[in-house]
Amino acid sequence: MHPKATPPELLLEDEALRDGLQVEARIFSLEEKLHLFRLMRNAGVKRIQVGAFVHSRIIPQMADTDELVRTIGKQDATVVSALILNDKGLERALDCGVSHLSMSVSMSDTHSRKNARKPAAEALASMTRLIGDALKSGLDVRAGLQCVFGCIYEGRISEDAVLRATEKMVATGVKEINLADTTGMASPLAIRKMVTHVQDAFPGIRISLHLHDTRGLGLANMFAGYEAGVRSFDTCTAGLGGCPFVKGAAGNVPTEDAVNLFESMGIATGIDLAALCEAVDYLETTLVRPLPGRMRRVFVHSQEQGDVRETSKQNPG
């Protein structure tokens, strides 16, 4: 099932089932979500965010997260994760037995008021309390900060503010901090600077990056993050995510393209590109449109040519 023997040097967390499907008009059935989960798991994805425990009236796409988590059950080699926003979400997460949670707030006050209906400071205070509760319940938690690299409403976010928010998150006992470029406004140098500062200030904490590809810089920012020491990245199979009304412009970094970035530099991801392309193919077929990821087309094209060199192992550094 997991074709590569080399232990992966980094963790790609696939969020297509959550950050991807939550913005699709088409609501995937439980069976379809399970099928996609299995394709990604069988390709070797080690952590999969499968849904969000949020109100089904607000995000109907995520309404069956409880049932999905129960049906998936305990996995040997894949961590099943979900997103929560509040006490009700934590209750549901505990009820259905999910083992890992993603819990985040925005660094932008305007974005926080729009997205979480709370000022940023208030959202941070209630989220740190909730993270404490989740950790006490024995759950593994990843804390996150949104709009770290800029906000379309507020412009640049100060590094000091990010460090102060990280400090409050770290005080809960959480061991992983996710820094999100929610608006796709980061540059490679901004990534390097912020990651270096957060690492220096909190050396025991694992940093992960959540990068949107709005301006085409997702993979460049991922490379800059890797070189700065980051070993965990969020991705979405096929490049799903963001706003479906801006065609091809705002999704997450496609998992298959991230796999190619790293494997082409000799860095093991533990993910089999050919197997993952089946998940991309399934999504493009189901959503009936070409999706932003590049590697499935490269892969199909190279197979048509019978060119065995055109795989994820091609062209090492």
Added chain:
Amino acid sequence: MHPKATPPELLLEDEALRDGLQVEARIFSLEEKLHLFRLMRNAGVKRIQVGAFVHSRIIPQMADTDELVRTIGKQDATVVSALILNDKGLERALDCGVSHLSMSVSMSDTHSRKNARKPAAEALASMTRLIGDALKSGLDVRAGLQCVFGCIYEGRISEDAVLRATEKMVATGVKEINLADTTGMASPLAIRKMVTHVQDAFPGIRISLHLHDTRGLGLANMFAGYEAGVRSFDTCTAGLGGCPFVKGAAGNVPTEDAVNLFESMGIATGIDLAALCEAVDYLETTLVRPLPGRMRRVFVHSQEQGDVRETSKQNPG
């Protein structure tokens, strides 16, 4: 006409009129090419490759290159460049008074046989002779190597072979060597390694990079090249180029997205993003399809929101 006062720290050479239009089924008229040239020049593009002196039966899209160069005439702030392959091309280039030439050969024997109908060694020998002739005629020449970072037929290309070919090019007296990732197979680490080796071996030579975005790594490779010391890059407005039959998969790095990459890190390109987006808009309207570049959509979207911060100057490193 050139809105930014800061002298640009790097050179983006736009090749949309040549590498872009040569693969489009729709043949642009002389007037349309002139319009596109003016939009790019007015945006501040400092070198524009406007066409190729090749046989009109083989590439009919480039048939009016002589007339185009004559009509454009001498420009104050923009170098007008064209591509040639043989003696006949050099004769035409001299006749119409173009001032800069791009002359390249492939590092892959198979690719060279298919593309130039000659083995790579033979192509290199005749091209160095032709470069010598062009330099003697007083023309400014950029020598280039194709498939430097891999070939879909031959796989990886050895660095030694690239260094030997560069040595032969440099012996002609040429001062700029263009290294092309013709197949989009480069990785950021491969770029860094190759650029460092060529720079170390030929310290007086200006290196430029020609990057295809087949696997989505164009901007990541450009960033790696910049950090390794490269200050000249080829781009195509709107991300034209490559194979038009693989949708959105194989074009050059879009000029507007390269401008955003650099300006967002505080590196001046001398190009005004808003003005350049008019050229993107013209190409999308004329070709009647969305093109790969991201920044026009980001720009239009931010203007609709009345959000003045969302310009190329947003979010400095």
